[in-house]
Amino acid sequence: MKRRGELTDDELRIIKKKISDDEVFEKFYKDCYLRNLRPATINYYKNEFHAAKLKLNKQLVECEQKDIEDLILQSKELMKVTTINTRLRALRAFYNFLYKNKIINKNPMKNIKLLRDRQKTIETLENQEIEKLFKTIRKQKTFVTFRDEVIVLVLLDTGVRLSELVGINVEDVRGNTIIIRRTKNLFERTVYLSEITEEQLKRYIKIRGQVDTNKLFISQDNKELNPHSVQTRLTKYGKEANINKRVSPHTFRHTMAKRMIVLGVDAFSLMHLLGHTDITITKRYVNLWGQDLEQKHKLHGALIGLKI
Structure with missing residues (x-):
C-alpha cells in the first residue's frame, strides 16, 4: 500500500510530545518578567488563566476555538461583558505567545473577537x-x-x-x-x-x-x-x-x-x-x-x- 504524504493535524497530535500547562505557564511568565511587565499584570494573567481552566475543565494548551466559544457562552450567563473581555484579553496574550513560539500549531483565539459592550456614561463631579x-x-x-x-x-x-x-x-x-x-x-x-x-x-x-x-x-x-x-x-x-x-x-x-x-x-x-x-x-x-x-x-x- 502506498504511504500517505503529509500527516493530518490529528496524526501530528499523536506523534507530538505533549506539553503541560505548567510548562507553558513557566515559559509565558518568564517572557513577562523579561519584558518587565508590572507584577499586577502578571497576577492578572495568573488569575484569569486559573479561572479559565476551572471553567473549561481541561488543559489550556489543548484548547481549540470551539472551547473558547463554549467558554464565552457559559460566561455570558454569569458575568458582565467587561469581565468576559478582560479574560479574553488574557487568553489572547497567552495563545499569541504560544503560537509565535511554535508551541501550538493553531491559535484558538485567532478568530475570536471581544464582545461588543454598550458605552457607559462616564460620571464626573460638578x-x-x-x-x-x-x-x-x-x-x-x-x-x-x-x-x-x-x-x-x-x-x-x-x-x-x-x-x-x-x-x-x-x-x-x-x-x-x-x-x-x-x-x-x-x-x-x-x-x-x-x-x-x-x-x-x-x-x-x-x-x-x-x-x-x-x-x-x-x-x-x-x-x-x-x-x-x-x-x-x-x-x-x-x-x-x-x-x-x-x-x-x-x-x-x-x-x-x-x-x-x-x-x-x-x-x-x-x-x-x-x-x-x-x-x-x-x-x-x-x-x-x-x-x-x-x-x-x-x-x-x-x-x-x-x-x-
Missing part, C-alpha cells in the same frame, strides 16, 4: 458637588482629614491614578510639579499643580514631618498608605456629602479630563497628562463632552468680537 465634598472633609481638624483634603486636590488637579498617587515619594514633589514614577505603562511623566494645590501640599509636607517611609501620603501610624483605605475614605466622604455618584480616584480623573477639555486643552496634551498610551480613550472623552466644547466655542470662538 462644581457644587466638589465644593460640598471639601466642606465635608474639612469638618474635622485632624491630620487624616487634612491629608485627605490634599489627596483630593492632587487627584482633581492632576488626574493621576490611585496606584500612581500612593506611589509618589516626597522627593517627587518639585514646586508646582510632581514626577509620577509608578505608572501603568512604565513611562515616567510630569503632572502640574495649581497654586492652591501647591500651597496645601507644602503645608501637608510640613505637618507630615520626617517618618520612616519616603512615601508622600502616609497613614495615621506613619506607615505607607494603603490604596484601599483611600478608596474607602473617599466613598465615606461622598455619602456624608450626599453626593449620589461614585466618589473615587477615577471619578476625579474623569472630572479633571472633562474640565481640561472644556477649557480647550487638546487631546494630545491631555493624553500625556493622563498617562494614556493610546489616544483612543482620550478621544472618547472629547466626543463625550462635545456639547460643552460647542458652548465654549460659542463664547470664545476665533471670530468673536471681529467686525467683519
Whole structure:
C-alpha cells in the first residue's frame, strides 16, 4: 500500500510530545518578567488563566476555538461583558505567545473577537458637588482629614491614578510639579499643580514631618498608605456629602479630563497628562463632552468680537 504524504493535524497530535500547562505557564511568565511587565499584570494573567481552566475543565494548551466559544457562552450567563473581555484579553496574550513560539500549531483565539459592550456614561463631579465634598472633609481638624483634603486636590488637579498617587515619594514633589514614577505603562511623566494645590501640599509636607517611609501620603501610624483605605475614605466622604455618584480616584480623573477639555486643552496634551498610551480613550472623552466644547466655542470662538 502506498504511504500517505503529509500527516493530518490529528496524526501530528499523536506523534507530538505533549506539553503541560505548567510548562507553558513557566515559559509565558518568564517572557513577562523579561519584558518587565508590572507584577499586577502578571497576577492578572495568573488569575484569569486559573479561572479559565476551572471553567473549561481541561488543559489550556489543548484548547481549540470551539472551547473558547463554549467558554464565552457559559460566561455570558454569569458575568458582565467587561469581565468576559478582560479574560479574553488574557487568553489572547497567552495563545499569541504560544503560537509565535511554535508551541501550538493553531491559535484558538485567532478568530475570536471581544464582545461588543454598550458605552457607559462616564460620571464626573460638578462644581457644587466638589465644593460640598471639601466642606465635608474639612469638618474635622485632624491630620487624616487634612491629608485627605490634599489627596483630593492632587487627584482633581492632576488626574493621576490611585496606584500612581500612593506611589509618589516626597522627593517627587518639585514646586508646582510632581514626577509620577509608578505608572501603568512604565513611562515616567510630569503632572502640574495649581497654586492652591501647591500651597496645601507644602503645608501637608510640613505637618507630615520626617517618618520612616519616603512615601508622600502616609497613614495615621506613619506607615505607607494603603490604596484601599483611600478608596474607602473617599466613598465615606461622598455619602456624608450626599453626593449620589461614585466618589473615587477615577471619578476625579474623569472630572479633571472633562474640565481640561472644556477649557480647550487638546487631546494630545491631555493624553500625556493622563498617562494614556493610546489616544483612543482620550478621544472618547472629547466626543463625550462635545456639547460643552460647542458652548465654549460659542463664547470664545476665533471670530468673536471681529467686525467683519
